[in-house]
Amino acid sequence: MLELSPVAQISLITVFGLLLGSFLSMLTWRLPRMMEWEGEAQLKHISFTRSHCPSCDTALSWKELIPVFSWLSSKGQCRHCKTSISARYPLIELSSMLLTLIVALHFGLDAKGWFALIFTWMLIAITVIDIEHQLILDILSLPLLWIGLIINSQSVFTDPIDAIWGAVIGYILLWTLFYAFKFLTKKEGMGFGDFKLLAAMGAWFGVEALAQIILIASLSSILWIVALSLFHRRNLQEPVAFGPFLALGGLCTLLLGSSFIFSLIA
Numbered sequence: 388m389l390e391l392s393p394v395a396q397i398s399l400i401t402v403f404g405l406l407l408g409s410f411l412s413m414l415t416w417r418l419p420r421m422m423e424w425e426g427e428a429q430l431k432h433i434s435f436t437r438s439h440c441p442s443c444d445t446a447l448s449w450k451e452l453i454p455v456f457s458w459l460s461s462k463g464q465c466r467h468c469k470t471s472i473s474a475r476y477p478l479i480e481l482s483s484m485l486l487t488l489i490v491a492l493h494f495g496l497d498a499k500g501w502f503a504l505i506f507t508w509m510l511i512a513i514t515v516i517d518i519e520h521q522l523i524l525d526i527l528s529l530p531l532l533w534i535g536l537i538i539n540s541q542s543v544f545t546d547p548i549d550a551i552w553g554a555v556i557g558y559i560l561l562w563t564l565f566y567a568f569k570f571l572t573k574k575e576g577m578g579f580g581d582f583k584l585l586a587a588m589g590a591w592f593g594v595e596a597l598a599q600i601i602l603i604a605s606l607s608s609i610l611w612i613v614a615l616s617l618f619h620r621r622n623l624q625e626p627v628a629f630g631p632f633l634a635l636g637g638l639c640t641l642l643l644g645s646s647f648i649f650s651l652i653a
Contacts, residue, residue: 400491401484405454407508408483412476415515419522454480475515483511486638493642502538503641506531506591510634513584517630523580528587535590545593545645553589557597558582581629588637596645600636603648608632 455477490507494500509531517523532554539550561582569575588600612627639647 404484404487408480412479514631517628528583532587549593553593557589558586603636604632
């Protein structure tokens with residue numbers, strides 16, 4: 388039925404993207420707050436504990452968990468205590484829906500397409516947590532790295548040797564930049580999580596993609612900081628999370644190839 392009806396296929400992918408976005412919004416809220424927990428307690432709280440209002444702690448009914456629509460119908464407020472509910476939830480759900488649809492239509496739903504979706508969903512989670520906490524968790528970045536190495540043992544996105552060197556050089560590049568900046572300024576310019584995230588990107592797309600990812604991340608972060616400073620939303624001296632911009636570079640590389648930006652310049 389899906390092969391004969393593109394409308395049905397797009398509709399199901401859209402709904403799936405919204406549902407996955409609902410899970411990601413929950414995960415990105417809970418995970419940073421739970422890293423001090425261990426073992427079964429952590430897994431249980433992520434997977435089985437019912438969602439609840441963070442203000443009044445009331446468990447939410449299934450009607451209050453419908454992605455986007457529940458937030459709109461309640462006018463962005465808890466039905467029980469009338470406390471405002473952050474717009475982060477519908478924004479994450481809509482972003483997940485849109486990116487899931489774009490990636491699925493670009494790659495299809497074969498094995499490579501599913502790997503591309505996994506990469507995209509993990510980038511969403513990493514981006515949200517880094518924006519909110521300026522933290523890239525090992526529990527997300529390291530599995531992303533290992534998945535890239537494992538799937539490229541079968542040359543899904545690049546060949547195995549290129550994936551290995553991509554991971555190694557990706558880590559070393561930002562590690563070197565970090566310590567050079569620290570030596571010159573006595574300040575830390577980025578976190579260790581950024582090293583691991585770029586290493587993961589190298590494992591997925593190889594050495595050639597690293598220059599493009601860094602270029603996109605650097606330019607977009609500069610433009611973002613300048614734009615915020617012009618509108619008096621941020622002081623130029625304030626730190627900014629770099630992970631979301633690396634994620635942008637990785638997503639562009641996933642969809643457009645490992646050297647598209649240099650082909651445009653040439």
